[in-house]
Amino acid sequence: MSVRFETPHLTFRAITYKNCNEPFQITEETITLTKTSNEGYTVGDDELLVEVHAAALNPVDLYLYNSSYWIFGNKPKGLGRDYCGVAVKVGSNLSAKFSVGDRVAGVYTRPFGPGTVSEYVLINHKKFGSTLRVPPGVLLTDVELAAWPLVFSTAAEALEVHRGSKPIGKDSVVLVIGGATAVGQNLIQLAKNHYQVKKIVSVNSASSNAFVTGLGADYTIDYTVHQNLLKPTLEIIKTELEGEKFDFIMDTVGGSDYFSDINLVLKPRKEGSGYATIVGDQKSNYVSANIFKVLTFFGIFARIISSALGWGFKYSYFLLTPSEKYTSWAMDMFEEKKLKVTVDSCYAFEDHQSALARLSSNRAQGKIVIKVKKSL
Ligand SMILES: NC(=O)c1ccc[n+]([C@@H]2O[C@H](COP(=O)([O-])OP(=O)(O)OC[C@H]3O[C@@H](n4cnc5c(N)ncnc54)[C@H](OP(=O)(O)O)[C@@H]3O)[C@@H](O)[C@H]2O)c1
Known part of the structure; x- marks a missing residue:
């Protein structure tokens, strides 16, 4: 699955909010890519561009929303930390770990930054290195794969x-x-x-x-x-x-x-x-x-x-420090059938308000997942 980008601007939909006085909404976001000599536009050397298929919510999403006072500015802030999807561009320093088309999953925690309930996420793997290629022996659906990392x-x-x-x-x-x-x-x-x-x-x-x-x-x-x-x-x-x-x-x-x-x-x-x-x-x-x-x-x-x-x-x-050590450990446990993922409920991207209401209830038994890719 090779995606060729012909412009430096990749535009896509994401769920974002500006501050705690304004609601979550679907907005158009943009990632700026880097020009290469032979493959149009790509990502930085340490970056991975992921087309997100599913993303899970966590209580921390509400904590951050409730804490997003004016002091943090009105720049759009994203929803979601966990994700699974497909690698569409792989930075040159990451070619030993990932290939275009790999199924990937991980945690991406940037408080008041972009979230994972977004059609694309650009991850600097050096700074946020919990993303993993999903081994073929892990037989989870995309929804389940988004529902455990954090x-x-x-x-x-x-x-x-x-x-x-x-x-x-x-x-x-x-x-x-x-x-x-x-x-x-x-x-x-x-x-x-x-x-x-x-x-x-x-x-x-x-x-x-x-x-x-x-x-x-x-x-x-x-x-x-x-x-x-x-x-x-x-x-x-x-x-x-x-x-x-x-x-x-x-x-x-x-x-x-x-x-x-x-x-x-x-x-x-x-x-x-x-x-x-x-x-x-x-x-x-x-x-x-x-x-x-x-x-x-x-x-x-x-x-x-x-x-x-x-x-x-x-x-x-403590606050979690995401690490490849833990995500790869989970992959081993999935392959050995020693770890079950429980999904409480699943929502369409457009129905994110219902997903947030379920999260706020504090009654979810398992993860609340948003299907970012329409065809899931
Ligand atoms: N510091 C960190 O790095 C970090 C990381 C992850 C999560 N957290 C925090 O950890 C907490 C849990 O997160 P989560 O995503 O695992 O929660 P969650 O899945 O949303 O928890 C929902 C479950 O909590 C149970 N529950 C509600 N009130 C309870 C009580 N008084 N005593 C015992 N169980 C109760 C309910 O089950 P029953 O009522 O049926 O038992 C419900 O199914 C959140 O506050 C979250 O922000 C912190």
């Missing part, structure tokens, strides 16, 4: 980097607060199928029990019937885990229920335990969520500093 990478980074000092392994006991969130689903599958951990406890609503146990959770706690998670968690430690506390706690929804009694649920730090959150102390409210609100919580900073100084328990609050 959340899988976040789960992988949590287990690899932000756990305690002891690597997660066969003797680990893991608690996932929000086992039914898209990040939680991937974390459960990684913990069970890759690290083969001993036990996983998931906090989710009762309506997701069968779903999370199907992915690998051993026990569940229904957050809808407990105002505070400490008591039911202590009960599971006592009855099901025979007194064994957790090696790693991962919070994917936000909260602070355990901090006052952390020693009752988390093993001692000297045994390599850790607690990580990707949200902070407050439950995320996708409708009003704002990246600046998270940063105003003193407790998070106090815990990060005391953890870094070696006081108390090992605590991390």
Whole structure:
């Protein structure tokens, strides 16, 4: 599939917004290409031009939209971080990794920059290098292929980097607060199928029990019937885990229920335990969520500093750093049939408002995907 561009301007449709006071809309965007001596116009040496087929939404899209104050200017800002599509132009430095026509997928995170719900994305692979050629053994549809990169990478980074000092392994006991969130689903599958951990406890609503146990959770706690998670968690430690506390706690929804009694649920730090959150102390409210609100919580900073100084328990609050390491790891797991992708719902490009409404509901079980290519 060789596409020859005869002008330096590639014009296409994308979903964009200017600021938090204006709605998302379909706009015409332009990428400027570079002239070559023999093939018309192409991309920079480190760039990959992708014709996007499908793109998934993430709560961070709403966080960024809600945070896009006038100070960030009125330049169009894109929707979407995950994508799958086809490489239509490959920069000269990337020819060992990609060929024109390759099926590709990855995460492209440029806060307040272009998004992936766009007919084309131009990716500087040196700066945003999580894109991968999809191996032929990965038998996912385009919609499924767009529905894992950001959340899988976040789960992988949590287990690899932000756990305690002891690597997660066969003797680990893991608690996932929000086992039914898209990040939680991937974390459960990684913990069970890759690290083969001993036990996983998931906090989710009762309506997701069968779903999370199907992915690998051993026990569940229904957050809808407990105002505070400490008591039911202590009960599971006592009855099901025979007194064994957790090696790693991962919070994917936000909260602070355990901090006052952390020693009752988390093993001692000297045994390599850790607690990580990707949200902070407050439950995320996708409708009003704002990246600046998270940063105003003193407790998070106090815990990060005391953890870094070696006081108390090992605590991390982190933002994903996309990496080829995680996306290629997922490809291996897809080929080995050890990772399932759950798509909650799928929308046409023109129906992006319905997709955003579903995302805002915080009820999606799996990813919300927008079909960018009409024929999907
Ligand atoms: N820091 C980072 O780098 C990073 C990266 C990715 C995501 N995140 C953040 O992580 C959070 C999760 O993202 P996501 O895309 O995985 O979420 P998601 O898939 O949109 O989560 C939806 C699910 O959350 C569950 N849920 C809702 N309220 C809950 C509660 N109080 N306790 C437990 N589960 C609850 C619901 O399942 P049930 O009610 O049926 O259990 C629902 O199906 C978001 O706030 C997102 O912004 C941060």
